[in-house]
Amino acid sequence: MAVTFAGVAEARDRISIVGSSTVFPYTQAVAEEFANKTGNPAPVVESTGTGGGMKIFCGGIGEGHPDITGASRAMKKSEWENCQKNGVTDVSEAMIGFDGLSFASSRKGPDLDVTKDQLYLALAAQVPVDGKIVDNPYMKWSQIDSSLPDTEITVYGPPPTSGTRDAWVELVMEEGCESFDAVKALSKDEHKSVCSRMRQDGPFIEAGENDNLIVQRLEADPNAFGIFGFSFLYENQDKLKGAQIGGVAPSFETIESGDYGVSRPLFFYVKNAHRGVIPGLSEFIEEYMSDAALTSGGYLNERGLVPLNDARREELQDAVLNGKQFTRFQGS
Structure with a gap:
């Protein structure tokens, strides 16, 4: 799709990037490397959350709209439809690697080995008690x-606009609630509500899109836990430790192998209509797709990204560098 917008080079000389707080540190690292290598202005990278980023990204084509959005889950069909409606029709998807959702506490806190069904019982708005679904009493x-x-449940986590929240609900809450007979007996609509709705009576605290704020709160309260991406646990391992979930702690090895049961792929999406128009965008994408960034031992791996294997990485690099169009929802 050929798009021209007059004066864009003069109107905006920096690449504009929005999206996931989990993908943010990786994109920021690429932005710094790109600026150092090329002498171009560093891209403006904003942490808006995955859902917020998708909404902004899909708002339209032109200098008033971002070039890239990071995402800690795949784009939803409803988001793709919004993109289409606003003329954002040629998009490339990049799955850059994997992340493990961490349930972490201060190093001063207790060691915890917890199951998904126990986490569901701790954090859901309604839970089964004696065969009935009731407001969470725990x-x-x-x-x-x-x-x-024997401590109060205090968990800091992301808001509904966050891809981390979406992933936590899917990988922990919904899987955890499946083990209860009272849940299995519910209708489809009731099942979704009971399995996915986080409690709002105090023990679960929405901490916004700032994962660093959660780290500070955990340091202040050794009995509290936080939910965030593995990179933040890795970067703060001098202060924090990850709980075991189902007997497995998050690590590069357990996330890559799939042994750690709360892992997910990470993405970014780029508007192909902006390539060759926004100064430096193509070069920035080349840096993001470089072996130096994406391989095992690369600078994103050093910051906590669990890399793709060689075959998947080479397939990704070919697709993104050549502007292959995102087609998952075409014909559906």
């Missing part, structure tokens, strides 16, 4: 299971 971990700490 205020301490030990009320869920006597083997868990």
